[in-house]
Amino acid sequence: MIEGFYRYKPKPEMVAKINTIRIGQSRPDLRLPPILDNGAMLFSSAASAHNEPRSCYNCPMFNYGKSCRYFGKDVEIHKFTWPKERRDGAKPIEFWPVCGYWIYGSPNYGPEEFIENTLSPDDAGLGWVNAPSPGLELSGTSCGGAEGGDDCDLWLIEGTTGDKRAAKQGFCRVKQDYTDNLDCCSCWEDDDWLTWQVVKERFNESKP
Ligand code: SF4
Numbered sequence: 519m520i521e522g523f524y525r526y527k528p529k530p531e532m533v534a535k536i537n538t539i540r541i542g543q544s545r546p547d548l549r550l551p552p553i554l555d556n557g558a559m560l561f562s563s564a565a566s567a568h569n570e571p572r573s574c575y576n577c578p579m580f581n582y583g584k585s586c587r588y589f590g591k592d593v594e595i596h597k598f599t600w601p602k603e604r605r606d607g608a609k610p611i612e613f614w615p616v617c618g619y620w621i622y623g624s625p626n627y628g629p630e631e632f633i634e635n636t637l638s639p640d641d642a643g644l645g646w647v648n649a650p651s652p653g654l655e656l657s658g659t660s661c662g663g664a665e666g667g668d669d670c671d672l673w674l675i676e677g678t679t680g681d682k683r684a685a686k687q688g689f690c691r692v693k694q695d696y697t698d699n700l701d702c703c704s705c706w707e708d709d710d711w712l713t714w715q716v717v718k719e720r721f722n723e724s725k726p
């Protein structure tokens with residue numbers, strides 16, 4: 519695979535540069551998210567998710583390790599780790615799939631099944647989020663990223679150095695109200711989100 523970028527060396531200055539880029543992409547005053555109600559944002563409470571981060575792996579629409587009942591066979595869906603091994607200053611990261619149509623339940627472990635008229639993964643906002651470490655039992659999205667999940671940039675807590683994953687509650691800019699760490703909704707966003715089109719490319723590259 520062609521990789522046309524400069525590899526950051528393990529120097530404090532490079533870490534500072536990455537932090538600067540992430541602050542620029544995630545800081546609240548650069549964008550004005552729409553203010554929505556629970557229905558418009560497909561809000562799901564922590565209790566409805568059994569206090570778990572959300573991904574295809576706890577959604578009943580998932581044809582386990584293969585696809586989603588909504589999108590058809592052509593959209594390959596499963597978690598993946600990339601790069602496979604630590605190399606060139608990069609460490610393996612595990613990415614987990616999820617979309618805005620997520621509901622809580624157990625995946626389909628049998629033969630693949632699909633709805634009659636499949637839906638668009640673009641409309642569903644299908645993408646992949648990164649887990650804090652590879653090999654977790656569950657990962658995925660939530661407001662604050664607790665329990666092995668990934669946090670939402672639209673969730674604010676007090677202080678600049680606070681660890682969101684340890685906070686019980688934070689302020690959601692879309693809901694304009696406080697939410698619990700393991701609440702979530704379809705407006706979730708993060709600066710390291712991988713779209714399904716990017717992931718499709720990676721899957722194609724890794725095939726013989
Ligand atoms: S793509 Fe969405 S609806 Fe389909 S299994 Fe994953 S979370 Fe559920």
Ligand code: SF4
Pocket residue numbers: 559561660661670671672673689690691692693697701702703704705706707
């Ligand atoms: S913080 Fe993010 S994921 Fe949580 S409710 Fe708000 S927009 Fe949705």
